[in-house]
Amino acid sequence: MQSNSFIRRNLLIDKSLRERAEKVIPAGMWGHMSIAALPEGYPQFFAQSKGSRLTDIDGNQYIDFMCGYGPIILGHKDPDVDAAFIAQMREIDLANGPGEKLVDLAELFVDIIPAADWAMFSKNGTDATTACVMIARSKTKKRKIAIAQGAYHGASPWFTPRLAGTTPEDRSHLVYFNYNDVNSLEEVASSVGDDLAGILVSAFRHDTRADQELPSLAFAKAVREVANRTKSALILDDVRAGFRINLGGSWESLGIRPDLSAWSKAIGNGFPIAAVTGNDHFREAAQKVFVTGSFWTGAAAMAAAEATIQKLLRIDAIRHMEKLGNMLREGIREQALQLGVKVRQTGPVQMPQILFDEDPEFRLGNKFCTTALMHGVYLHPWHNMFLSTAHTESDIEMTLAATQYGLEAVAAEQ
């Protein structure tokens, strides 16, 4: 196995930037990119990126398995996407209405996504999930939205995972089932009588700090069936998984089609764009809701999304990510077996989650990841990770050299 030439040196500039940041930003950072919940050793600030590599503010380089927490699907600074963005920006970006790219992109979404008869665009995944819920309520004239316990569907008051700053009324019409549990879904559906507006469900169970679970076919069928029976909307939250599982939608290979889907993250390879797609039954309801944002019609991000999709189609992206994801998973499995380390690798191989047995506080996971980080590989101890099409076999080999060190460190802790 090839040895990894990256050795992390220091985080001196990062430390001084964090000190500056603490003065002018609450806690120095907010949201999912704060390193406050990560073990010591993670850099907060980054300086450069290219393909599968990220360089932190101190010049330490990493093979990146977070991909900006998902958006980077063709690799950092993909030349084709960046060129499309800049070319569009030189013509027109934000104006008093959209550019032609809006229609091109909506047509492309409708073309590649079998469940989609129409599309609308916005900026955040939360914009998209929120609009789906509004459209479902607008169509059905009902109120209740069923979501899986523990699932993340955005950071609005109505489902942000932390309750600070929210009121009970923000979520008074949410009801909860357990992912992959048909009985709990049926129970929750009957508990709300005639009032179910929608079932909002992630492409697969990708809660933080937990093993991932693909949807069972029985569960996906039950979601569709309950939605049909109750005349509610099946809303697929494809924000995190979209375009990594199936370019036609993450449930397409199950043969289950949502009424509405929320997209964001990977659709513009890191440029800010989100989308709602829906079928014709929900078209009129979609017209009635008022959702908007200052930058939602920006043409440059739409050009980036068009270029991203065209390239994903052209290079058989999902097969590439699956192949390398399998190589990584299989390599780690063998390493762990040899070392007697009990590791659980769950979810789709291109969106790996790596957790350790008997590790409720992530002590082992943290050791694994910080050791890998020292050897130039950026993994996450409890959030699912992401491969991109820029990862190469050589990247995976170098990564496996780092995970070998990481698993040895875990073995020594056990």
Add this chain to the structure above:
Amino acid sequence: MQSNSFIRRNLLIDKSLRERAEKVIPAGMWGHMSIAALPEGYPQFFAQSKGSRLTDIDGNQYIDFMCGYGPIILGHKDPDVDAAFIAQMREIDLANGPGEKLVDLAELFVDIIPAADWAMFSKNGTDATTACVMIARSKTKKRKIAIAQGAYHGASPWFTPRLAGTTPEDRSHLVYFNYNDVNSLEEVASSVGDDLAGILVSAFRHDTRADQELPSLAFAKAVREVANRTKSALILDDVRAGFRINLGGSWESLGIRPDLSAWSKAIGNGFPIAAVTGNDHFREAAQKVFVTGSFWTGAAAMAAAEATIQKLLRIDAIRHMEKLGNMLREGIREQALQLGVKVRQTGPVQMPQILFDEDPEFRLGNKFCTTALMHGVYLHPWHNMFLSTAHTESDIEMTLAATQYGLEAVAAEQ
């Protein structure tokens, strides 16, 4: 007065694009940039932009007084801002954490905004107003938010102006006062007892379809005083007006400082970025709320914002916009007087609203604007407009040639 050489020809490509759009986008367009509520003759799609000019998809050029509904403050495609964006994009944009630009930009906000001890960034104005409300509730442990009747603070379920897709509970903790009405503010504050978390107030009254109103000093003082007395947050919604009235915040010249401010639109000259600023009393509460978005740490939009602010400071932007705004207002006033047309021009001159007496259905306003459009000037019949620093005296002269035709058409209709 110089004659205007622009004559609109046709909207043939626009029409064909709208037909394509109607197939793949609900109603062909959504949100505030839909031309559905505008009179016949407005183009939906745009192809090029530069400085004060917009070119529609059919090649018709306009002097633009909407500036993308506000974001374009230095003119379309400002070369300095675009260069800063591209330079940053070539280094790093979205990664697993922010770039150094986050700290630079937060420091710059704190530096130029006297009320700000810290800043956080996001993508939509709605993100910013929503985060302010959450921070106010998190700090005060109270629930009620007082807002002015008819004000627009975003398109989330909790205050989108159309109710389709919302539930009554989404706004169960909103209470309403009348802008510039101290008594109504006092009444609403006492009506909620101990439960007032915040007063959310626009920089000035800029409701659509109504005359604009600057805040009276008595009103602004009362808002501050009620917030102090009830230990609630004074939240200034500076999304629409921010950086056009005063670079230190729109109430700075009144001597009234908000606890929290929401910013977006103009802060990045059209690149997608929003901000919350706050004082130290609200810092800890801001740390506690969980707000985040996939693209909120993108460094390129932050570089654009930094370049925008630096240029606004350098070129004495507000004085320039005020000077041209006065020239436009005075010119129209004289034209209307000569023609016996009763026109009301309200709000800050750099954010004009032009409405006609006895025109409840905007028949006269529509005539005025569509005539100006035919002569190459893009005005809006019922939404406040925006000047940018790219507008020149010659632009205003050409605009006044078009408004002369517009007012003559109005006079003929009366």
